[in-house]
Amino acid sequence: MTVLRERLCAETREDIVVFAIGMRINRIWKPWKWLPVLFEMPPMLKEQAADPAIGLLSTRFMFGGRNIGVLQHWRSTEDLHAYAHGAGRLHMAAWQEFNARIGTSGDVGIWHETYAVPATRIESIFVNMPAYGLGVAGPLFSAKGDRASARKRLRRGAELPSGDR
The missing domain is CATH 3.30.70.100 (Alpha-Beta Plaits)
Known part of the structure; x- marks a missing residue:
């Protein structure tokens, strides 16, 4: 891995x-x-x-x-x-x-x-890891900007339009 x-x-x-x-x-x-x-x-x-x-x-x-x-x-x-x-x-x-x-x-x-x-209540972080957990189940993204903190990742998920879920 x-x-x-x-x-x-x-x-x-x-x-x-x-x-x-x-x-x-x-x-x-x-x-x-x-x-x-x-x-x-x-x-x-x-x-x-x-x-x-x-x-x-x-x-x-x-x-x-x-x-x-x-x-x-x-x-x-x-x-x-x-x-x-x-x-x-x-x-x-x-x-x-x-x-x-x-x-x-x-x-x-x-x-x-x-x-x-619910997708709106999911967040994750992986540092120096192989693909793991949700990182195996779905795509990985750089944890920067609006993905830089757990709070921001949860806020980002909560703001997903219902049609995008």
Whole structure:
């Protein structure tokens, strides 16, 4: 990945969905419980990446102690739900397997959060970074002038004519 040695920001004229999903290893001494959950995510991510039409814009892994997660940007909640409930997609089978094998035993936790974000309320900054997050999902711009600060970037987004979103 090429480090872009400048101040950049990403913009979108469309609303987006930020989706965070992950697992927490509650009982580390039971790898036969949590390893299958861990190994179910990579094939789903591969399936998502193979089909740009589903509406996934970017994916980034997150690690922290017993938590392993993924942060994604999606085109819409409709696209996200269509993937999650789609016949023949890996997600529904993985969800059913989790409920059958783990349920509410407490061995492994899973979580997700969905944020539907209007284009008028999005701002970002990237300094000395490869394309990341929204910078993968959409175009990057030099963070100068009316894009020089978070306040200016948010003001700029709020001033977008509704027809430009």
